[in-house]
Each structure stands twice: as structure tokens, then as C-alpha cells.
Amino acid sequence: ACGSAPDSGSDATGEATGGAEATTAEAIDVVDGFKACMVSDAGGYDDQSFNQSGKEGLDRAAADWGIATNAVESTSDADYGPNIDSLIDDGCTYIIGVGFLLAPAIAEAAQANPDIEFGLIDSALSNPDFSPLVLDNVKPLLFNTAEAAFLAGYAAAGMTQSGTVGTFGGLPIDSVEIFMDGFSDGITQYNEDNGASVTLLGWDKAAQTGSFTGDFDNQANGTTVTQGFIDQGADIVMPVAGPVGLGAATALQSGGGTLIWVDSDGFLSTDFGDITLTSVMKQIGQAVHDSIKDAAEGNFSNEAYVGTLENGGVGLAPWHDFESKVPAELSAKIDDYKQQIIDGTFTVESENTP
């Protein structure tokens, strides 16, 4: 096709309706003028983490049902309000804010624009006195990540050769610490169950202190922190630091360690599939996708969506390459806990739960 022009009938504008290629999803009845939009937090859509997952959900919705979408990126906290506003301006009818940092901006916009629907990932709204704030036109999309992280912790404790595992975060913020809390609990549980003494480096749940690299940018810091864990004998590490986790992966790769990824299935989304034991998945994309479907069909509700092991909103990724290496009884025990959590007979608690 090199050098030959496309025939003039179909031009670039054809793309906007490019829903044609969506094959898997069944068609839905989209409300007239529906437009689904998204605002990232300051991390931006390339964060290899929740902004990116959210955007994938949005893109998938566009592809599946041919709905109009728009996504804007924020570069700082000051951008949230104006970005939401420019989306309102742009004719969006359903606007999703990614990340708890957008909560105040979403609350404000929702109160000012009662006819527009909003979604908020990772946070519910609250009043200044900590009491929950429920607005008719805001749907919180929450994830009980600790549940899945618990399973990952259990798995890590069961799989470690050295009896030491580690975790670290990018910055000490709740959405990061919740992973670390669950992970820690999983290890404690394993030790209790098996009289083992697997130690966790990098997070002290009781004191809520631990290892952080200081930002979500400098991947080299992930490498050094992980190398520090390896030097202490750790052989499995769960970085909760977006792209900085890739730095951890390189250290694990050269140090013969194993990685537990977070947010997405690291086996698929990173280049480090061969050392990825499993991933703590937070199905933000799916939640976004589903909430858009509801809104598009006119079925918006302000009821919070809580991703749990039960509804598959959070989960442990498949073992992939490690399938053969994970002992059957460990795998079974993990499934067992999963079931108990789903049944409600076992709960994972974290003070960082949204």
C-alpha cells in the first residue's frame, strides 16, 4: 500500500464511529448524546497503573459500543477542577475521575451540575466531619484491594525459598498502602497456619511505616530498594509503585528473584512475565467499562461499586509460567481463603480501605 492514497470516500472522520471492529460485545441502546469522559490524576495515562487501566476501560467501551469518549490528563492537583469543567464544556454526560485525589473536585462539580453523572475511582465522597457524602449523581468505584493482596501475600509466603519477602511503595499514600496491608496480612496468616516464620521487609502494618522510593518516576530507585531486599535475603518482592516497579523487576531478574505485580496482570502488561509469580489485579478497566455501560443505557445509579474477590473486581492473576511450580496444596489453600473471603467468613482489614 506504500505510496497509494486511500480512496477519498473514507477519510479520517470515519474513525470516530469505528465501533465496527468491536466484535465481542453485544450492541447496547445508547442514550442520545451520551458521552463518557475521564480525567486522570497527576500521574497521567502512562502510569502503567490505575490511570492506564481506567483509560483502557474507557477505550474498550468506545470500541465495544461506539460511544463518544474523551480523556484528559492532569499534570497537577490544580488541574482537576478545570479539567472536569472543560469536559462538561465538551458535552460529556458521564465523567469519571481516576483516583481519590479527584474526590473534592468531583464533589464540587457534581453539586454544581446535577444533570451530569460522575464516577470516581478509588474513593467515596465524604463530608468534612468524615461522614460519608452521598450525591445522586456520583458513583464511587471502589476496590477492596486488600483482599487480593492478602492472597498474594499468602502465595508469596508459601513460595519463598529464603523465608523473606518484600514490598515497597512509590509514595506513602493510602491507595498504595492498602496493597501492602493486605500483603502483610497474607504473610501473617500463612505463618499462623503453617507455624512458619516468613518475614516481610518494607512494610510494618502496625506502625504503618515502610519502604518507599519517593516518587513514581525514578525507576532506578525501585532497583536499589529491591536490591536492598535481596541483600536481606528476600526472593519475592511486590512493588506498589507504578513504573518504578519495573526497576524492581530488573533487580529481581538479575538477582534470581520473583516479582508480584500490581493493578494489572504483569505477565501480560510488562516484559517480565517470566519472573512474575502472580499479580494483584484491580479490575479498574472492567469497572469503568461496566459503569459506562450502565450509564450509557440510562441505568446510572449512585450506588457504590465495590470491586471484591466476589465480583471479580479484584483478584489474583493466573500463575502463568509458575503454574507448575506452585504446590497444589498452596494453590488450594489460596482458593480456600478466596472462598472464605467471598463468603464473608474471613475478612481482610486495612485502615487504608477507601
Next chain:
Amino acid sequence: MRLELRGITKRFGAFTANDAIDLVVEPGQIHAILGENGAGKSTLMNVLYGLYTPEEGEIVVDGVPRTFAGPGDAMAAGIGMVHQHFMLVPVFTVAENVVLGQEPMARGLIDAGSAATVVRETAESLGFHIDPNALVGDLPVGVQQRVEIVKALSRKAELLILDEPTAVLTPQETDELIEIMRTLAASGTSILFITHKLREIRAVADTITIIRHGRVVGTAEPTTPETELASLMVGRSVSLGVDRAPAQPGEPGLAVRGLVVRDAHGVPVVDDVSFDVARGEIVAVAGVQGNGQTELVEAILGVTTPEHGSIELAGRPIDGLGVRDRLDAGLAFIPEDRSTDGVVGEFSIVENLVLDRVGAAPVSRGGALDVAYLRRNAAERVAEFDVRTTSIDREVGTLSGGNQQKVVLARELSRDLSVLVASQPTRGVDVGSIEFLHRRIVAERDKGAAVLIVSTELDEVLALGDRIAVMCGGRLVGIVPGGVSRDVLGLMMTGMPPEEAARQAAEHHTLLGEADLAAELQAPDGEPAVVQDGAVVQDAAVVQDASHESEEQR
């Protein structure tokens, strides 16, 4: 080398610094160029050395016309230059400075050994010794100058330009320099010797070219009478001998007791100095630059903390006070380097005229500047001190040095002052202004201020000092009455005690002193070109009609 300059013209914007200058230097000749400040001497030399490209004219070396794109070309053509402001890197060693640009190499790195050898051998051929490994910044200026000469000669210069080389030397050091110049000339090196001091020219030059306002206004022989040279150089006759009454010392003004100041290395740079200046008296401090005068006045001002000793201002100890309080106590201060210490170049004349008294009425009230007062003050001071400017709002940095200096003096002399400390009050100022500034300083004395003048120019010291203190190596060598002979001061500047200096000076004169004597003998009317009320006439501008002027003043 035979050098010929033909019709050299150099302009800076609309300003013509050199105007069709012709000049011939014969091999082995010492060719003096005489001209007052700003005449264009340095500019011409910079053209010759390839630093400036002339707008017009030709440089002919040994009959071949040359164009110099940069100093590299000039050096290649055998021209060496010792700049008025030394071109030495202070943090480099002597050897590094000398070989810079033509480094001897060994195994890819600079051959330190042969660099040192070059220094030693060149210095020895001129009859002195320099430590090649000394840091240039640590050396006295006189030695730095020798480094410059060694640097030029080590580049096989056949023509050596010396731009005002004697400004920083004691008379005795000047003698040594003259010896070196003669040695060089004898070995065939041509020398271009820039100065505005007539006595030096007479002592050493083979021929003289006089420049005024960028033009060659005449050539002369060393035998030409000083008066003639002077009027050629200045274009008129000027008196620099300040006509002043004898001092009438009153109460103590400034008292310095056992002052010791150490530098960063712990070396005492002011070493146990004590003296008094009474009100109504001028004490002039003579000495070669870098012998502690700077630190002495800085300690008086309070920007340097002395290790020992005390300072009293009008009988009141000021040791614990900061600069601000000392100024408020009646100290007026004229720093030696006006552009770095005296004025803020980017500030207007208006602002600079109140730089050290913004905090008090009438300059400000309630923290707000009184703009009307500032402008009125500026207009008055500019008129009073004859500051030449297009506007009082002009940035001081764009004024000429002399006018900048007038701004500093105008500021300091318009305050209530009991003590005036002035360093190099007329450095780089044109002849006419020197006269004016000196008169103003004497006027302050007569109003009852205690005045301390620090100057490296013996002429100035002799012109102003009621008493003269000489510093050497941080110590006060002695205090002698005004009007003593230059040779005595010169010897004291080398550290010799006054009595010894007086004895030796009587025994044999310096070359310059001899030249003076010779000139006296030659002077057409036999009138010695010296003294008037104990003040010495500045060589540069000879008094012809002193009588006329005295008449005027009567």
C-alpha cells in the same frame, strides 16, 4: 624588529579612540608613547597586539604588511605585550601562566619540568629569579609584572609592549625595570613603552611619540624639555600642585593603635600599625600596592575584622561597631576600587549619590525614599562636582572612570564628616579633575576633618600629605613630614627606616632622580620644576604659570 604603524584608526561606535596614527619603531629602540589618561594608548597597543581590529590602517612588520586576527597572530609575528591590567590567571602557577598557549608536552600531558625551566632561564637571562611553582595570586605586583615580561619573552618576542608598567612599582623597582629594558634593547629587542610620566621617559626612552585625543600630536627626543612634552600631552598647562595653607592640626580625629589584620592564611597583612590623624590635617599613606594599605582602610571602615588593636574616631572607640554605625559616627570613605566598591554600576547617579545614607532623613522618611529630595540632591551634587553626564538618571556604570570617582567624592563629601579616609582618590582620573578633587580634599581638611589618604602615586602623596606614612609588608615603616624627597620615600617603601633612607638617598640618586637633576640643569629658565608650599608639582602636568595662578588666587 622594525615595526611600522600606518594610519591606524580605531573606533568604538561613534567614538574614535585612535585617529590615523603613524608610528615607527626601529630595532633595539625604546620608543616611548606619552599621553594622558584616555588618550588612546592602550587601544593602540591592543590593535597592534591583535586584540582589536582597526577600522583603517596597516601594521607593517619588517617591511611586510600584516593583519592580526588575534593575539596569536601578533605573537607569531614576534610581538609581546605586558598589559596595563595583568593578563595572568591568579590561581595558576607562574610556570602555568608562562606556558599557557604554548605548552611544552611530554607523554600527552604538560611537561611541568620544562615549563619551569623556561621560566627560570628566561628570568635569569634578565637577571632576576622567579619561583616557577608559586601561585601568581600570591605574588606581589612587582613580581607579577616580571612574570608578564618572562611570559612575553618566552614567546620569543622581538618587540615588547609595556603598557604603563611603572604604575605599580616603587622607584627602586622602576629602576630595576629600566635596567631590564636596557638589557633587552641592547640585545636587539624593540620596546614600546607607554606612560604618562615624563620623568620615566627622560630616563629611558630613545624616542617619544605623544598622543592626545587619539591623534599623534608630536614626536620628541628625550632631551626635549618637560614643559614642551607636557603641553603637547595635555594641550594646555595645568597646575597640580595644590595651593594650600599649612595644616593646623586640632583635636584627635582618627587614632589607630596596634592594629593587626591577618589574611585567610593567617599571615599578618597589617602588622602592629599605630598612628594618629588630627583634625585639620592630612596624613598620606605611601606604599606599593599590596603592602597592607587596603586591609588597613578596610579595618577602619569595619569590613575587615582586625585581630588586635583598636581604632578611635574623634576620641571614641569604634571597634565593636559595624560599617553602618561607623559611617553614622562621621566617617567618610572613598574606596580604592570605585567600580567594585564605590558605586553600584547599574544604579543611577541619583541613587549612587545617596548609597550610604538611605536610612536617614532627609533621604528617606518612614522607610520611604524621598524621591524629590534625591533628585534635588543629585542635581546639586552633579553641578557642584562637575560630573559630566547627559542626565542625573544615567547609570553610573556608563560614566567614565573620572566621573564615577566624582560621584563617589560628591557623595562622601556631602555628608557631615569628621574623618575622611580616601584610597587612591584620583586613580584613573584625568589631569584636570585631579586638580579639582585635590582642592576639595584640602577644603575638607580646612573645614576641620581628619583626612587619611592612601595612594600608590608618590605624586599624589607628596601633593596632599601634611605628614606621610610609609607602609611596607604590612608594617608602618615611619612617618615623615610632607615634602620629603621621592628617593627617601622610595627607599622607605622597600622597608628601610626613615633615617637610613635619608642617608642613602643623599648618597646616590635613582635613575629617575638623576634624570630629574639633569632636567633641572637643562630647564630653559633654570626654574626648578618643583615645590610650592611644600607641595610637589606633578610631573605629568607641569606648572608653567604657577605665578599667574597664585596671583589669581590672591
Next chain:
Amino acid sequence: MTATLDAPTPAAATAAAALPAPPPAYRTPIVLAVLAVVTAVMALATPAGATNVRISTNTDLFQIPVFAVPGRATAWLLTVLVLAAAAYAFVLARGRRRIPVWVIVVAGVCALLALLVLISAGKTQVVPVTGLLAGTLFLATPLVFGALSGVVCERVGIVNIAIEGQLLAGAFAAAVVASMAGSAYVGLIAAPLAGVAVGALLAFFSIRYQVNQIIVGVVLNVLVVGLTSFLFSTVLRENPQLNSRTALPTLPIPLLSEIPLVGPVLFRQNLLVYLMYAIVIALQILIFRSRWGLRLRAVGEHPKAADTVGIDVNRTRWRNTLLGGAVAGLGGAFFTVASGLAFGKEMTAGRGFIALAAMILGRWSPTGAVAAAVVFGLSDQLRILMATLAVPVPSQFLLMLPYVVTILAVAGFAGKVRAPAAEGIPYVK
């Protein structure tokens, strides 16, 4: 200076810095004495019990078993060492002699070690000395490159605030070109070229147009962040194959890499780190002893003097600004190919500014810059270790540690630094 947008030239800045009368010569000894007191306090606070130290890695030829060091005794020993350094400094200061940098370094390292003992004594975790050192080197690498770039540029009289931009441009170019070529080594060629491009802009504006160098530097940083992020969000997002992961292999040097302790740290590295050694050594020798270095320094100290001996000042500045750019650009490769990572937005995360600090702290000399970078890397390592050892301090405060250490170092020891005299001043004949 009204003319130059009123940014202070560094010359003015340093002049101001040097002003408050000659600082007391006893400052360094006093600071060291304070440090000794702090160390003593730490020794007092050190719990009973031993610190487990490991100085070999699993892959070493000679395995040295983990051994225990008595905590309190070691802490006191370190205190004595710091005290000795302080005392020696006092003696030197009284004799008004220069206090050599190593005295300060020894005291600083001893104090840091005492902190290490304080946090690790009586704990089961080991102190992996090799790992600490290797991590220090790792963190110091980009800082060393950045600081060396600063040294070259500033020694020739051009203030290089654009180090951050040069590192980032280098990181970007290394990743993209290595991805396209499929070889990490090609990235090592592209990175310095990108740095040179940034250096060329710096030189163009500050030499040719005499724009204030601080302005140009600050703005170039913004420009590079803007450009790389823009390209990342457009071209690289659409063509992920342009930004894939390529890694420089580790090249252990036979024999040397088997030396206990230092072997694995220094000689089990990739090419970029070996290049760093070579550049540090070469610059340290060449700047002070070669023709190039002499002229470089002459131009930075007294350009007019250099001009009068036939050195083309502005050409010298141009060349060395480009060279400095190349060094920093090469250092940028650390973030991508040398770490085996793809490019990420703003992934240099302010290291260029830390490098600038290292250069000043290192007094404009290559070895000084290395020492400063190592101090920074070590304090960063220490805080990582503290977090790992679960020291009960909020994580946010641990994260501050390297920055606090830098401020203390600058305020305590490096105050009276002298920048090249002509730095920041354009040369016009």
C-alpha cells in the same frame, strides 16, 4: 546587569557568598566536633547486641560468612574516630593550614556508620555491606556523570543548570535508539549525542547571544521535559516498539571482580559504569595536567588572559560545553539502557539538580564530585536500609534524609567554595 533580565550572575552570587568577612577558620573543626557529639549520642543510644554484617555476595568465589560486630563497642570506636578527626582539624586550623577533604569524608562516613550501627544493633537482619556499597555506586552513577558535566562546563566558564535536561535527553535517546537498533550499546552512542544537542542550545544562546546562562539552563530543562514527554505521549505511545526494554549486559572483570567486598561492587558492572571510571580518572588528570585542561581552566578563570595568549575563548567554551553535554547525556543512559528499562516520563526525577549540588559540594573537581555523589548515594542507601530494618520513623521523614544530609554538608563544610572566576560571564572582546 540591568541588561541581563536581572538574574544574578553566579559571579555576583559568589561574591556575595564570599562577603561576610573571612569566615572563622575554626568552622570545620567546630562542625566536626558537633558531629562527634552527635555520634557519641548515637553510641549512647545504641542498644545492646550485635550487628550482623555480611560482606560477600552469594556469587563470590571466596565466601566470607556473616559475622557479628558488637554494636556499642563499634559505635564508640566510631565516635573516637570522629573525635580524632575533629581534633586533627583543630590542630590544622590553629596552624592555619588547610583541612584536607579526606578528614571530613572520614568523619562523615564514621558518623553515618554509627547511625547504621544504631539502627541495626540487636536486630536479626544483616547489614549487607556489599549491597550497600553497590547500591551507593548505582545511585551515584548518574550523579557523577551529571556533576562531571557541570565541572567541565563551569570550569570553562559556562554555568550548566541544564544537567537535568541533558540527563533526560540522554535517557530518552538511549532508549529509543537502542530499541530501534535492537542493541543497548547503540544507545550509549545516541545518549551523548542527545546531551550534545542540549549543550549546543546552551552554548548557542549563552555564547552567541550572551543570554544569561542560568536562564538558558532553567529553560532548557523545561524544554527537554516538554519535548520528551510530548514525544512519549504521542510517538512512543503509538509505536511501543520504539521504546522497548534493552539492557547493557553486566561484564564482570576477571580476577578483579573476585576481590572480596570491592570486587563485586566495582568490577561486576556494565560498560557505562566502566566508562564512568575512565571518565573520572581521565578528567581528573586532564583538567589539571593537560594542555586542554590548562586552557579550559584559563578560559574559565580569566578569559581575557587566555585570549591574549592566542586561545580562542568562545571556541574553547563552545567545544567544552558540548563535551559537558555529551558527558551528562551519556549519564542519562543510566536511567534506561544501563538499568535495563524503557523510557518513562520525567524519569530523571530531579537527579540533575542533585548532580549540580554534588558538583558544588565537590568544589568543581572530578574526584570531589565523585565524593559528593557517593555521600548522597550512601545517605540514600542508608534511608533505604532504615526502612528495611523497620526503624520506627514515618516513611516521609526517612525520604527526607538524603536532602537533609546534603544541606548539612553544604552548610557545614562546603560554604566557602570558589567558583571559576569568569563563570557565567559572557566573553566579549
Next chain:
Amino acid sequence: MTTAPEPGGPGPEPSTAPAPVEPEGPTRSESFVHQVLSSSWLLTLGAILLAVILGAILVIVTDPDVQAAAVYFFARPGDLFAAAWDAASSAYVALFQGAVYDWTASDPARAIRPLTETLTIATPLILAGLSVGLAFRSGLFNIGGQGQVILGGIVAAWLGFQFQLPAVLHVLLAVLGAALGGALWAGIAGVLKARTGAHEVIVTIMLNNIAGYLVLWIVTTTLFASGTPGVSKAVHDTARLPALLPAPFRLHWGFVLAIVLAVGVWWLMERSTLGFRLRAVGANARAARTAGISVARMTIVAMAIAGALAGLAGASQVLGTEGMLTASVAGSIGFDAITVALLGRSRPLGTVLAGLLFGALSAGGRLMQTRTGTPLDLVLVLQSFIVLFIAAPPLVRTILRLPDPEKKPSRKRPARGDAPAEQAGAVA
């Protein structure tokens, strides 16, 4: 001596007559006229134009449609040009609409909203820009705006939610507290510089990082934490800087504060003794010292005032725009402020204008992103090119072939090294 020879005259006789004229150098009033004549506005426009062109090139070459059309360039070159024009023009049109006036908006309020957004965003930039500019003129390079904004924000938030006070009093207290917070933080750098000579560039960079982690910690403390993680309690309404316009406009009194402070800084620097001293120290510290001005004290004072201004930028965010404290309250205000101050030549008027330009670019950038998907980073590229071009007028003249106003018969200043930047002219 620089007096030109008077033709045939007797030379410079000392005289007490009113000063004769020296024919060199521009005076201040002259240079003002000169600046106007040299059409600095034209130059500024030229600089912006060049930056816009470079930005357009960047947009065009990275645009997928353009790349697609380039593949078959020889078959149908028109497509390429159309696609290129489309990519660049739509981005810039959106930028303009987002910054000034949006004629496509649904209602009049929305149409003029962009301009108010520009002013809102410009507010902290102007305040922090004044901070950097004041420090510059006092001879200090304050890279620490970021940290000072944060400290200002922390104090403003705390005073804002912790106390119950009458409206005017409360906001005054919170604003002053923010200024004090910024002043103290910057004062650390000032004191260290004055006492130990520690380079303010290093110290302020480090303080930025420390402040960043400090605020991260503080929003998690029980004192600050709200129901929403990472966000502090909201400040009371009594502590809010009141809105200037009704909702949906966000413009608040912070903007008025910024303008008033710009005037205040002008007065301080040009008309007060303190400003005089600060400028003297900045321009020539040695001469200032000789004139009895304490350089150390002025260093501390300058940093403190600069910190106070930056702290007010934090207050403007916390008490005005946002109403609460978040960990990234400073955004990139502290760094943008450096460029703003550089562009504004450290003068208050220039800083206000530069702040407005940057505010416009960032407000417009958001709409550009929303409408055309062009990454916000383009704004950074535009900003840096504008500053570079404005700092190098000869370059702009050469490229745009503008006449050189220097070429009139006025003597150039002797080699002071900075002459070319001189004509940067009034800016923006």
C-alpha cells in the same frame, strides 16, 4: 577621561557650570524611549510567533493523520498539507478558546469563562514569580518556590480549618500565616547563605524535596486528614478568599491580592529604603557593604520576603482556588515561577504580564487537550521557546528580518558582556 575633544576648545577646564553633556551611553529616560522605539512589543510578538511555529511543527510531525498522509505524499501531496494545517490549527484554536474566549461555547458565561480561568491560574504564578524576581534582584536565585508554596499552603490550611473566626479576620490571619510560613522556610536558605555561605541554589532545591515529603506526611496526620485520603480538611468559608464572580467562575480575591502585591513589590523595590538596599546588594554586594549595608542581613531579608510571596501563592491555592490542602498543592508553580520571573525580567509589571501569558497557555492547554488530544506537554515546549527567544532579541530579528534599532548612532556600551540581552524590552 572620556570627554570628546571640543573642536578647537581649550579642553576640559574644571568649571562649576552646570554639567556639560557626555556624548556616550543611553540615559534611563532615553533608553525608555529607545525601548519603545525598538518595538519591543513587536519583538515579543515575534518571539511568541516563532515559538508557536516550532510548536506547530512538533504537533504536525507527531500527528498520526499527518504521518498517514505523508506515506502517500507523492500520490496526493494536498492531503499532507491539509492534514498538517488541520492538526496545527485545531490545536491552536482550541488553545486560544481555552485561554481567552470560547465562541463555540453553549452559553455566554461559558464563553468568557476561559479568560477568568486564565486569571485564576495566573494568580499563584504571579505571586511566586514576584518572589523569584525579588530574590533575583537582590542577587539570589530562589529555586525554592516549590517548597515555599507548600509551606504557605500548609499554614494557610491549618489556620483555615483549625480556627473559628469572623470572616475578614480569619482570611487575613490565614493569608498572613501563609506568608510567614513561606518566609520562614525560605529564611532557612537565607540564614544558611548569610551565615555559612551555603549556596542558596543547593539549599533551596533540597528544601523543595523536604517540603514535598513534609506535606505528604502532614495530610495523613489526624490534625489534617479528612475523610478523603491525601486531602486535608476543607478550610472554613470564613477563611476562603472570596470569589470575585459568581459560580461557575473560580476567580477569587487572590488575583486582586496578586496585583496589589505586584504594585507593593514595585513600591518596595523602587521607592523604599529596604528595596534600595536589596537592589544595591543584588547589583553590587561589595559596594553595598562599603556603603554600610549589611549583605548578610539583606540576604536573609530578601529570602524571607521572597518566601512570603511564594507562601502567598500557596495561600491563593488553598484559600482561594481549592479550599483545602493536597500533597501536590504546589503543582509546578514554584518552577513555572522561575520562567515567569525570567520572562518578566524580574520587574513586577513584566511578571504580571508573563504570569498572565503562562496562565493563558496553561488554561488554553487544557482545552486543547480536551478538544484535540494534544498532550499538555506542548505548553511546556511553547513556554520554553518563548523565554529563549525573548531573551535573545537579535536571534528573533535575524529570523524574522526585523530591522535592528541598535543601528542608530548611539555608542554601544563597552564590553560589559550583557549588552545584547539588554534589549529584551518590556515583555509579554
